[in-house]
Amino acid sequence: MALNLNMDFTIIDDLAEALILLLPAMVANATPVVVKGRKPIDGGRLFIDGRRLLGDGKTWEGAAGGLAAGVLVALILDFIMPSKGLLVLGSAAALGAIIGDIAGSFIKRRIGLERGAPAPLLDQLDFYVGALVMTALLGVRWDLVVVVEAGLTVALLHVASNIVAYLAGLKKVPW
Ligand code: CTP
Ligand code: MG
Numbered sequence: 001m002a003l004n005l006n007m008d009f010t011i012i013d014d015l016a017e018a019l020i021l022l023l024p025a026m027v028a029n030a031t032p033v034v035v036k037g038r039k040p041i042d043g044g045r046l047f048i049d050g051r052r053l054l055g056d057g058k059t060w061e062g063a064a065g066g067l068a069a070g071v072l073v074a075l076i077l078d079f080i081m082p083s084k085g086l087l088v089l090g091s092a093a094a095l096g097a098i099i100g101d102i103a104g105s106f107i108k109r110r111i112g113l114e115r116g117a118p119a120p121l122l123d124q125l126d127f128y129v130g131a132l133v134m135t136a137l138l139g140v141r142w143d144l145v146v147v148v149e150a151g152l153t154v155a156l157l158h159v160a161s162n163i164v165a166y167l168a169g170l171k172k173v174p175w
Contacts, residue, residue, distance in 0.1 A: 007020070007081070007084065008084070009021055009084050009085055009086060009089050009140065010085070010089075010139055010140055010141065011140075011141045011143075012140060012141065012142050012143060012146055013143040013146060014143075014146060015146055015149045015150060015153070017146075018142075018146045018147075018149070018150040019150060019153065020077060020081075020086075021086070021089060021090060021093055021135065021140070022093060022128070022131060022150060022154065023073055023077065023090070024070040024071070024073040024074040024077070024090035024091065024093050024094040024097075025070060025090075025093040025094050025096065025097035025127060025128070025130075025131035026097070026127075026154065026157065027066075027069050027070050027072075027073045027094070028066040028067060028069060028070030028073075028093075028094035028095075028097045028098055028127070029066065029097045029098075029101060029127040029158075030066075030161060031062075031065050031066040031068075031069040031070075032059070032061075032062030032063065032065060032066045032101075033165050033170050033171060034065075034170060035059075035061050035062050035065035035066070036059075036061075036062070037059025037060060037061025037062040037063075037065070038059060038061065039059055039060045039061060040054065040055070040056050040058060040059055040060075041054055041058045041059060041060055041063065041102065042054040042055070042058070047109065047110070049110065051109045051110070051112065052109050052115070053106065053109065054102060054105045054106055054109065055105055055108075055109055055114070055115035056115055057105060057115040057116060058101070058102050058105050063098050063102070066094070066097070066098050067094055067095060067098050069094075070090070070091065070093070070094020070095070070097065070098075071090075071091045071094055073090065073094070074086060074087050074088075074089075074090025074091045074093075074094060075087055077090055078090070088138065089135055089138060089140060092131075092134045092135050092137075092138050093131040093134060093135050094131075095134055096127075096130035096131040096132070096133055096134025096135065097127035097128070097130050097131045098127070098130070099130045099134070100126045100127045100128065100129050100130015100131065100133070101126050101127045101130065103126060103130065104119070104122050104123065104126025104127070105126075107119075107122060107126075108122065116172065116173055118173070118175045121155075123158075123175060124154065124155040124158040124159065125151060125154065125155060128150075128151060128154045128155075132147065159175070162174055162175055
């Protein structure tokens with residue numbers, strides 16, 4: 001596929017553009033699995049329902065490592081395709097991904113799912129929704145059809161990469 005260098009990342013209306021902008025978010029989401037932190041973001045605290053606020057699967061090291069890796073990818077993209085705002089927008093997508101993943105765990109704990117328990121769709125798409133919202137807050141306009149196409153792509157990649165991470169011994173469960 002020839003890269004259309006006239007891409008405008010403030011209006012995302014094709015899948016290639018979407019995936020380029022989402023790359024920092026995908027890397028940000030995948031990195032914590034390798035980093036494996038120790039310090040839980042919730043500090044072990046419980047919510048009013050008596051369950052963990054987030055759980056041991058969300059750590060400061062994972063969040064910081066994911067964000068750093070995402071920003072690095074945004075930096076590289078900005079170098080390849082300069083002056084398109086990819087550093088800022090890609091970094092925002094990465095930050096949104098980390099926050100979305102944390103929000104996903106908050107929701108899982110509230111519905112009584114233990115850390116690592118599968119929550120289909122939520123597990124695959126929490127970071128994606130976070131990336132969409134964060135970039136939208138910076139003025140990116142996402143075409144609805146592209147949101148669905150990219151969502152399917154992201155979900156499939158997520159499932160595939162988790163199976164690989166499981167086989168490589170990085171994850172205890174293949175989801
Ligand atoms: N991880 C981390 N810090 C984060 C996010 C992830 O350290 N902010 C690491 C944890 O070791 C986590 C692994 O990456 O177990 C996989 O992430 P994820 O699937 O999101 O966490 P789960 O363990 O499945 O926990 P949850 O049920 O809360 O999603
Ligand atoms: Mg999980």
